[in-house]
Amino acid sequence: MKKTFTRGILAAALCAALPFAAMAKNTDPVRVGLVSSKSGVFAQQGEEVIRAVQFAIEEANARGGIDGRKVEVSEADDEGTPDAGRRAAEKLARDGYNLLIGPIPSSISLALAPNLERWDAAYFVVASKSDKITGDTCKPRAFRTNHSDAMDIAMIGEWAKNFKEKTYASIAADYVWGHDSSESFAKAVKAQGKEVKIQLYAPMGTKDFSPYIAQLKDAGVDAIWVAEIGRDAIAFVKQAQEFGLVPKTRLIGHALIQNFMVAATENALEGTQGTTAYTPDIDTPRNKAFVAAWQSKFSRLPTDNEAQAYNGAQVMFEGVRKAGSAKPADVAAALKGASIDTIYGTVTMRAADNQLVLPNFVARVKPMDGTLRPVIEQTFAPNLTPAPSALCKM
Amino acid sequence: MLTINLFNGLVYGTLLIVMCSGLALIYGLRRVVNFAHGSLYMLGAYIGYSVAAHADFWVALFVAPAVMAAIGVVLDRYGFRLLQDRDPLTVVLVTFGLLLVIEDFVQTVWGKSNLSLATPDALNFAVNLFGTQVPAYRIGVIVVGAAVALGLSLWLRFSRYGLFVRAASTDPTTTSMQGVNTDALSAGVVGLGTALAGLAGVVSAPFMSLSPSMSADVIIDSFVVVVIGGLGSLAGAFIAAMVLGMVQAVGAVYLPDASVLLPFVLMVAILIWRPAGFAGSRT
Numbered sequence: 001m002k003k004t005f006t007r008g009i010l011a012a013a014l015c016a017a018l019p020f021a022a023m024a025k026n027t028d029p030v031r032v033g034l035v036s037s038k039s040g041v042f043a044q045q046g047e048e049v050i051r052a053v054q055f056a057i058e059e060a061n062a063r064g065g066i067d068g069r070k071v072e073v074s075e076a077d078d079e080g081t082p083d084a085g086r087r088a089a090e091k092l093a094r095d096g097y098n099l100l101i102g103p104i105p106s107s108i109s110l111a112l113a114p115n116l117e118r119w120d121a122a123y124f125v126v127a128s129k130s131d132k133i134t135g136d137t138c139k140p141r142a143f144r145t146n147h148s149d150a151m152d153i154a155m156i157g158e159w160a161k162n163f164k165e166k167t168y169a170s171i172a173a174d175y176v177w178g179h180d181s182s183e184s185f186a187k188a189v190k191a192q193g194k195e196v197k198i199q200l201y202a203p204m205g206t207k208d209f210s211p212y213i214a215q216l217k218d219a220g221v222d223a224i225w226v227a228e229i230g231r232d233a234i235a236f237v238k239q240a241q242e243f244g245l246v247p248k249t250r251l252i253g254h255a256l257i258q259n260f261m262v263a264a265t266e267n268a269l270e271g272t273q274g275t276t277a278y279t280p281d282i283d284t285p286r287n288k289a290f291v292a293a294w295q296s297k298f299s300r301l302p303t304d305n306e307a308q309a310y311n312g313a314q315v316m317f318e319g320v321r322k323a324g325s326a327k328p329a330d331v332a333a334a335l336k337g338a339s340i341d342t343i344y345g346t347v348t349m350r351a352a353d354n355q356l357v358l359p360n361f362v363a364r365v366k367p368m369d370g371t372l373r374p375v376i377e378q379t380f381a382p383n384l385t386p387a388p389s390a391l392c393k394m
Numbered sequence: 395m396l397t398i399n400l401f402n403g404l405v406y407g408t409l410l411i412v413m414c415s416g417l418a419l420i421y422g423l424r425r426v427v428n429f430a431h432g433s434l435y436m437l438g439a440y441i442g443y444s445v446a447a448h449a450d451f452w453v454a455l456f457v458a459p460a461v462m463a464a465i466g467v468v469l470d471r472y473g474f475r476l477l478q479d480r481d482p483l484t485v486v487l488v489t490f491g492l493l494l495v496i497e498d499f500v501q502t503v504w505g506k507s508n509l510s511l512a513t514p515d516a517l518n519f520a521v522n523l524f525g526t527q528v529p530a531y532r533i534g535v536i537v538v539g540a541a542v543a544l545g546l547s548l549w550l551r552f553s554r555y556g557l558f559v560r561a562a563s564t565d566p567t568t569t570s571m572q573g574v575n576t577d578a579l580s581a582g583v584v585g586l587g588t589a590l591a592g593l594a595g596v597v598s599a600p601f602m603s604l605s606p607s608m609s610a611d612v613i614i615d616s617f618v619v620v621v622i623g624g625l626g627s628l629a630g631a632f633i634a635a636m637v638l639g640m641v642q643a644v645g646a647v648y649l650p651d652a653s654v655l656l657p658f659v660l661m662v663a664i665l666i667w668r669p670a671g672f673a674g675s676r677t
Contacts, residue, residue: 214647261508
């Protein structure tokens with residue numbers, strides 16, 4: 001009789017304690033606010049980012065969540081503009097989906113960063129490259145998990161030392177990024193005693209590049225530096241081929257040989273060298289696992305944009321794991337200066353400016369297993385990353 | 395160098411002619427400022443892409459405008475005709491809504507990726523033009539544009555239906571009182587205008603890329619052309635398209651810093667000089 005009584009007490013105590021046990025296990029979910037372009041100019045890249053972040057979330061949930069926390073996601077369209085992006089992100093953050101990820105252009109990232117404290121959110125940049133994000137607009141709760149312009153440009157300086165050609169021209173998009181890219185390229189090759197004959201800037205949204213191509217042909221250079229983006233880049237490459245500028249003259253691309261551009265220009269980019277943020281060949285255990293999982297789900301290799309978005313989501317999850325909390329403030333504090341195992345290998349989230357210090361790559365477009373895609377030719381170590389900007393004060 | 399620049403201007407100018415003659419025709423007859431014209435151009439390009447993928451570029455060159463013509467007739471019958479007594483602002487809003495619908499439709503059917511149409515093999519070579527190599531395909535573009543301009547001018551000037559169109563764009567009420575079925579005529583003209591937008595789309599596809607945002611690329615230039623030329627005037631639009639094509643091609647080389655601004659400076663200057671545009675003597 002006494003025994004049963006004790007048992008009863010124990011059972012009752014156990015039942016009463018169960019909810020506490022559940023709470024102690026911290027099962028409040030990880031809430032991801034996925035804001036990216038479903039419409040507008042960046043819809044193509046937005047689609048890639050959304051697909052990859054969802055993939056990362058499904059993968060994490062299939063493994064029982066992050067430390068037992070379920071990952072939930074809510075999506076919104078930033079329409080490719082800073083204004084709509086800020087509105088969409090604020091809505092998600094206020095609804096509790098306050099671990100933000102996804103926008104493409106720097107303009108949107110720069111519009112989100114100053115509001116993170118107010119929204120009680122944290123933001124993971126996966127595609128925006130402007131130096132301002134980790135420069136004068138750096139914020140304790142904004143983390144960049146992709147390469148910055150400064151990182152690319154530092155690599156260009158190194159890479160240009162091995163260029164064989166004597167004379168160069170450049171064509172770049174007529175805004176800050178294009179000008180920076182073109183100027184640093186010119187500086188790098190001039191330092192090698194080589195000549196840059198003309199530097200052209202085409203307005204954003206140029207449809208017909210023939211006036212520029214005519215000038216490039218006229219200059220008769222050995223190689224051309226191309227810093228154009230999106231549809232402009234596609235139009236330029238197609239028309240350069242049409243006018244016989246390529247393959248006669250070598251193109252060297254800054255962010256040119258992205259998967260979607262190779263796909264949209266048929267064979268015009270074959271053999272073109274350029275900077276690249278990711279290719280499936282990166283030789284790390286996590287990348288191999290990622291590529292295998294991606295292939296079994298989509299029956300194709302991940303693109304550069306997809307991999308970068310996946311990487312951003314992984315960094316976010318790692319922050320949750322390290323913090324033992326899904327609260328944006330805790331996650332941000334835990335990531336500062338943290339060493340993180342990513343698809344790029346073990347890398348550091350630099351404490352001074354919240355920039356993930358990554359290796360960087362130069363690739364060439366080649367046919368591999370029947371498809372034309374960028375294949376890494378040269379890897380530049382993470383220590384090439386320039387020092388944090390003095391303008392960043394957190 | 396100048397030869398190639400003038401050539402480039404000519405190519406872009408003729409492309410604008412094909413595009414804008416549709417816009418001008420529709421305005422002339424229906425008094426509709428058709429914001430969706432750029433989307434119709436895009437839809438034409440995408441339909442051309444699909445037809446070319448299953449058959450051939452040359453088939454696409456005829457099938458896409460034909461499909462677009464049918465869409466245009468439906469658009470007139472169930473859109474513009476029902477709206478003809480409404481406030482012009484309402485009609486503008488409807489065409490703007492149509493633009494959004496078509497854009498979403500294209501995204502749903504063809505996806506958001508940039509697509510690309512190959513240059514047809516028969517025109518994939520270079521031609522020596524006064525010592526400069528130019529792609530044969532671009533000469534083809536000029537031929538198409540010239541054929542459209544000439545065909546439309548002759549049709550309007552000498553055919554019976556051309557006479558009806560000219561009459562109806564001057565005074566639709568009197569024209570219908572004379573026994574012309576202006577509704578049927580308008581359906582035909584809107585169909586023709588839409589087909590021309592589709593033709594411009596197919597023709598430009600091999601040297602531009604296809605994306606759901608491509609409509610915005612041309613619609614602004616097209617409106618600049620139509621406004622400079624005088625709303626609803628075909629001859630005015632032809633001249634304005636050529637001028638704009640030249641200004642853009644030559645401006646990009648000799649005045650690169652101002653090249654984005656030039657079309658608008660031109661538009662402002664011409665509107666100050668002739669507020670109704672080149673050919674806008676009528677009110």
